[in-house]
Amino acid sequence: MALPVRRAVPPVEPLSTSIAVTEPPRHPPRTPRAPRATSARRPYYVAGSPNPNPGCDADGGELVSLTLLVANDGGHLKQLHSLSSRLPTTGDRLWVTIESPQTRSLLAGEDVEYLLPSKPRDVWVAARNAVAARRILRSRDIELVVSTGSSLAAAVLPVAALHRIPTVYVESATRIDGPSFTGKILARLPGIRTLTQQRHWNLPGWSYTGSIFDGFEAAPESATGDEHAPSGAPAKRVERVVVTVGTSEHYGFRRLVERLVAVLPPDVHVTWQTGSTDVSDLPVTARASMPASELVAEIAEADAVIAHAGTGSSLVALEQGKMPLLVPRRSDRGEHVDDHQHQIASDLSSRGLAHVVDADELAWADVEHVAAQRISRLSSPPALQW
Numbered sequence: 001m002a003l004p005v006r007r008a009v010p011p012v013e014p015l016s017t018s019i020a021v022t023e024p025p026r027h028p029p030r031t032p033r034a035p036r037a038t039s040a041r042r043p044y045y046v047a048g049s050p051n052p053n054p055g056c057d058a059d060g061g062e063l064v065s066l067t068l069l070v071a072n073d074g075g076h077l078k079q080l081h082s083l084s085s086r087l088p089t090t091g092d093r094l095w096v097t098i099e100s101p102q103t104r105s106l107l108a109g110e111d112v113e114y115l116l117p118s119k120p121r122d123v124w125v126a127a128r129n130a131v132a133a134r135r136i137l138r139s140r141d142i143e144l145v146v147s148t149g150s151s152l153a154a155a156v157l158p159v160a161a162l163h164r165i166p167t168v169y170v171e172s173a174t175r176i177d178g179p180s181f182t183g184k185i186l187a188r189l190p191g192i193r194t195l196t197q198q199r200h201w202n203l204p205g206w207s208y209t210g211s212i213f214d215g216f217e218a219a220p221e222s223a224t225g226d227e228h229a230p231s232g233a234p235a236k237r238v239e240r241v242v243v244t245v246g247t248s249e250h251y252g253f254r255r256l257v258e259r260l261v262a263v264l265p266p267d268v269h270v271t272w273q274t275g276s277t278d279v280s281d282l283p284v285t286a287r288a289s290m291p292a293s294e295l296v297a298e299i300a301e302a303d304a305v306i307a308h309a310g311t312g313s314s315l316v317a318l319e320q321g322k323m324p325l326l327v328p329r330r331s332d333r334g335e336h337v338d339d340h341q342h343q344i345a346s347d348l349s350s351r352g353l354a355h356v357v358d359a360d361e362l363a364w365a366d367v368e369h370v371a372a373q374r375i376s377r378l379s380s381p382p383a384l385q386w
Contacts, residue, residue, distance in 0.1 A: 065091030075312030105291035161191030215381030252277035
């Protein structure tokens with residue numbers, strides 16, 4: 001067989017070196033971004049603990065520790081506001097809450113950041129609030145985060161813990177038998193300390209801190225104002241009544257309003273704060289919400305206060321020396337997401353600080369009873385146990 005003939009391959013001419021490439025590069029190199037300036041974090045101090053450099057921060061300047069106080073509007077904010085003077089911390093404060101007439105009035109003059117309102121367990125809004133919380137924590141020098149709930153705690157506290165900021169959740173005083181849904185979630189997350197206002201809890205991960213109601217006590221008041229008057233003294237005349245059912249945008253309390261329309265005498269002056277309750281067909285002049293300062297003034301002038309069994313409404317009445325007539329909402333009537341108001345009503349009743357009745361059983365005698373009581377405040381309420 002004949003072998004194939006190999007043909008010579010002509011040599012390849014080298015490329016001319018005289019050809020110049022004039023086309024500019026398609027992707028010019030980026031100018032490196034200057035590093036973002038970061039401030040040194042100031043040390044976090046708890047009152048009573050040793051300060052290695054008293055009066056100074058890490059830079060040698062005056063120590064200013066910023067505490068972030070987080071709570072939904074209504075009773076959660078009222079609790080945190082009442083407890084804030086008993087917190088074992090020092091320094092300035094930044095409040096995070098929902099904007100409403102109550103929050104604008106209660107926190108007037110304070111440093112406040114407003115987040116989005118949400119229904120209970122609304123995951124989508126909670127995620128958006130978590131993003132806003134991250135912005136706040138990155139832009140401000142936060143040393144401690146404290147919250148009394150509810151949905152804002154679930155949105156903000158995990159973000160704070162991820163930033164390695166000391167984080168504390170104080171369960172609402174309404175939770176007598178165990179933590180709320182928010183509390184159960186936060187207790188499972190690392191970096192969040194969980195505290196209760198109930199002495200009898202014996203749950204892993206929870207410690208007793210004190211109660212918002214520790215600083216109040218009840219005493220009878222006669223029609224003349226003499227607590228030593230004989231028991232046969234006539235009942236105090238009731239001329240002014242305040243009815244308040246809180247600020248919930250999602251749950252009305254029509255059952256209570258209807259009952260009071262039937263029970264209250266026509267010559268009694270009544271201030272109605274009815275939240276989202278539809279009262280358009282009832283013979284009442286009502287307001288959905290009131291600034292906190294205005295509601296406080298009305299309660300201070302009232303002879304009796306009738307309220308849903310929320311912590312905010314209860315605290316306002318107690319602070320003005322009034323024993324509230326509490327009417328708990330019922331979840332089986334669509335008046336709330338659960339029955340925690342029965343727990344707060346039971347706790348206040350056992351302390352002698354409230355008179356409790358169901359809306360369907362409320363009578364004028366109940367109103368006269370609370371009008372004959374007075375509440376006093378302790379001059380030095382105990383500090384919270386941290």
